[in-house]
Amino acid sequence: MTTQRASNGQTNGHNGFHSESEPESPTTDITDSSDTSSDIVNGITNGTGSLKLNPRRKMKRKQSSPMMPAFMVSAPGKVIMFGEHAVVHGKAAIAASISLRSYLLVTTLSKSKRTVTLRFPDIDFSHTWNIDDLPWSTFHHPSKKKYYYSLVTELDPELVACIQPFLADVSPDKPAGIRKVHQNSAGSFLYMFLSLGSKSFPGCQYTLRSTIPIGAGLGSSATIAVCMAAALLTQLRAITGPHPDQPADEARLQIERINRWAYVYEMFIHGNPSGVDNTVSTQGKAVVFQRTDYDKPPTVRPLWDFPELPLLLVDTRVPKSTAHEVAKVGKLKQRHPKLVASILDSVDKVTDASAEILTEDDFDTSSEDCLARVGELMTINHGLLVSLGVSHPRLERVRELVDHEGIGWTKLTGAGGGGCSITLLKPGVSRSKLDRLEEQLDEEGFQKFETTLGGDGVGVLWPAVLKNGMDEDEEGGMEIDLDNFLSAEGNEGVERLVGVHGGKGEREGWKFWRVES
Numbered sequence: 001m002t003t004q005r006a007s008n009g010q011t012n013g014h015n016g017f018h019s020e021s022e023p024e025s026p027t028t029d030i031t032d033s034s035d036t037s038s039d040i041v042n043g044i045t046n047g048t049g050s051l052k053l054n055p056r057r058k059m060k061r062k063q064s065s066p067m068m069p070a071f072m073v074s075a076p077g078k079v080i081m082f083g084e085h086a087v088v089h090g091k092a093a094i095a096a097s098i099s100l101r102s103y104l105l106v107t108t109l110s111k112s113k114r115t116v117t118l119r120f121p122d123i124d125f126s127h128t129w130n131i132d133d134l135p136w137s138t139f140h141h142p143s144k145k146k147y148y149y150s151l152v153t154e155l156d157p158e159l160v161a162c163i164q165p166f167l168a169d170v171s172p173d174k175p176a177g178i179r180k181v182h183q184n185s186a187g188s189f190l191y192m193f194l195s196l197g198s199k200s201f202p203g204c205q206y207t208l209r210s211t212i213p214i215g216a217g218l219g220s221s222a223t224i225a226v227c228m229a230a231a232l233l234t235q236l237r238a239i240t241g242p243h244p245d246q247p248a249d250e251a252r253l254q255i256e257r258i259n260r261w262a263y264v265y266e267m268f269i270h271g272n273p274s275g276v277d278n279t280v281s282t283q284g285k286a287v288v289f290q291r292t293d294y295d296k297p298p299t300v301r302p303l304w305d306f307p308e309l310p311l312l313l314v315d316t317r318v319p320k321s322t323a324h325e326v327a328k329v330g331k332l333k334q335r336h337p338k339l340v341a342s343i344l345d346s347v348d349k350v351t352d353a354s355a356e357i358l359t360e361d362d363f364d365t366s367s368e369d370c371l372a373r374v375g376e377l378m379t380i381n382h383g384l385l386v387s388l389g390v391s392h393p394r395l396e397r398v399r400e401l402v403d404h405e406g407i408g409w410t411k412l413t414g415a416g417g418g419g420c421s422i423t424l425l426k427p428g429v430s431r432s433k434l435d436r437l438e439e440q441l442d443e444e445g446f447q448k449f450e451t452t453l454g455g456d457g458v459g460v461l462w463p464a465v466l467k468n469g470m471d472e473d474e475e476g477g478m479e480i481d482l483d484n485f486l487s488a489e490g491n492e493g494v495e496r497l498v499g500v501h502g503g504k505g506e507r508e509g510w511k512f513w514r515v516e517s
């Protein structure tokens with residue numbers, strides 16, 4: 001993905017935000033000026049106990065900005081069509097966004113409330129920190145400070161260490177495994193919040209709900225990373241948000257900033273992510289992704305005309321950890337370097353061949369021959385993943401059932417070790433065969449998902465008000481507040497309340513960066 005510059009200082013009238021270009025050097029840290037320059041805040045020196053009024057500073061003091069209204073961001077999950085695991089080792093992967101999404105509600109507190117709260121009801125996690133107590137000086141030390149436009153490719157062990165005390169009282173009464181997940185979520189948030197934010201950051205609450213099954217290979221963690229990055233950058237006015245007539249270059253720059261910080265969040269959760277999940281979740285649609293040098297941004301080739309493939313998505317309901325599966329392949333590569341390198345090369349060739357087929361001008365999703373060529377490559381890719389040791393008996397069972405009915409080609413998607421499989425369905429499969437398969441899957445405890453591929457990436461609902469074509473629209477739409485967001489029942493309730501589609505086409509309110517050109 002290229003880093004493009006937006007037109008400088010241009011105001012766009014949207015949200016009262018301003019757009020800006022990326023500075024050459026970190027001289028204009030918009031995240032804060034008060035706590036990096038000196039101890040003087042509003043003319044009062046702290047630390048000495050003496051109170052001095054400084055008239056010049058007082059005059060220059062910025063007018064306090066009005067409190068932000070509540071707003072929402074949303075990001076899609078993904079399927080990897082080809083190249084998972086190989087992509088961690090510098091090979092290409094093809095991934096597409098799906099219509100299952102995460103939704104984050106951001107509410108700003110009154111000025112006197114100096115706390116930040118993370119609320120993740122899907123995993124029964126909530127925690128509040130005092131903003132003033134957080135280790136700002138360590139994160140903002142000149143040797144450590146990062147900026148909204150920085151490219152961060154590894155976590156700083158000293159910074160990771162300095163947030164540990166703030167994880168100590170996270171979910172103390174939960175079982176160890178769950179507590180670890182909560183601490184991981186809290187840690188990734190704090191790392192990004194402290195990197196981007198400042199001591200003068202407004203008190204706020206981040207509440208997240210998702211319709212994506214967790215740890216199922218559909219990129220649930222990346223959607224949270226993307227939502228958090230987009231929310232923080234929006235609060236900092238480091239991105240303007242999508243707006244009508246936004247030049248594609250400006251949209252790309254903002255998408256790039258979100259993606260860079262989402263990657264930092266993913267690093268905290270996974271250790272060694274390739275970045276494909278957060279990239280496709282940010283950008284939407286479908287991409288060919290490759291990261292050959294971890295110190296540089298990846299190469300991302302968008303596939304704007306990704307075909308609408310007839311896919312069946314099945315969740316084995318076997319939970320897995322991406323970090324664990326990635327580490328497993330890493331270990332295998334260490335033990336058998338040449339052999340594993342040749343498997344990864346083969347995966348790369350499969351991905352290349354499928355990118356070629358999927359981008360053919362005359363690719364036709366109703367043609368058995370077109371689908372068979374892609375399907376055969378999926379079967380080969382799955383076989384190579386099996387040889388890397390990342391399948392699972394339950395994934396093999398789905399493949400067996402599909403193969404038995406002879407209705408398509410199946411591979412695992414994402415990290416494997418459980419999670420989801422995708423089946424490319426043959427055209428013209430009889431309803432009765434499909435019904436039989438679905439019944440069998442149901443009987444054996446698998447879960448089937450309906451989803452469409454290649455939808456929008458990260459989006460913003462500013463303010464958190466939606467129009468639904470209902471009565472309340474006459475009064476300006478329906479306000480999404482914390483209570484109704486938390487009490488929406490299940491995935492359907494969340495979709496009905498805040499969904500980008502709401503079941504009846506795109507709703508008025510959600511906006512998406514348009515980067516196509």
Ligand SMILES: Nc1ncnc2c1ncn2[C@@H]1O[C@H](COP(=O)(O)OP(=O)(O)OP(=O)(O)O)[C@@H](O)[C@H]1O
Pocket residue numbers: 120121122123181184185208209210213214215216217218219220221222224269277320321322323413414415416419
């Ligand atoms: N709805 C959610 N609410 C809060 N945290 C979540 C949610 N969904 C995912 N997470 C976080 O993401 C972690 C799961 O990430 P993991 O990478 O293992 O699965 P995935 O992202 O679904 O799969 P993959 O990386 O293979 O696509 C959870 O442990 C949790 O920290």
Ligand SMILES: C[C@@](O)(CCO)CC(=O)[O-]
Pocket residue numbers: 080083084085086087088217219272273274275276277322326414415
């Ligand atoms: C297994 C993996 O290739 C895909 C996870 O969705 C890990 C990664 O790319 O970071």
